[in-house]
Amino acid sequence: MLCSRFLKVEEKHGRVYRFFDQSYAKLEDRYRRALIFCLRHRWMVVLISTLIFLGSILILMNLKTEFVPKSDESRFMVHVEAPTGSTLSYTDDKMQKLENLVLTMPETKSIFSTLGWVPGKR
Numbered sequence: 001m002l003c004s005r006f007l008k009v010e011e012k013h014g015r016v017y018r019f020f021d022q023s024y025a026k027l028e029d030r031y032r033r034a035l036i037f038c039l040r041h042r043w044m045v046v047l048i049s050t051l052i053f054l055g056s057i058l059i060l061m062n063l064k065t066e067f068v069p070k071s072d073e074s075r076f077m078v079h080v081e082a083p084t085g086s087t088l089s090y091t092d093d094k095m096q097k098l099e100n101l102v103l104t105m106p107e108t109k110s111i112f113s114t115l116g117w118v119p120g121k122r
Helices: 013-040 041-062 088-103
Strands: none
Touching: 013 041
16 A cells, blocks of 8 residues: 555556547547537527528428439339249240239339349359
8 A cells, every 4th residue: 555655657658649649638628619619609509500400491492302312113023933944935934924914914114024043143
């Protein structure tokens, strides 16, 4: 216990530590000054914040496009697997039947189909 009163430990830090320590001290000082200014001028801060908020609403209302695009792309994908060992003509015949079935739906404008392709595999 007495040793702690007599022993002096000197902290030695490198250049990188001192650089970050000084940078943080500057940041802390700037934050303290900005906070003091905002607390002394409360009504001005509230007024400016309100004007920015109302201005952003006005800009958002006058945008000609959507802020968030529609996620509905009006399409869907169907993955069909034929039995192992199926010939290309067998698979093509089944695919044409499926295409004709989909084309009977009045909502269908066009279709696109491929044979022998698996998404995500090369």
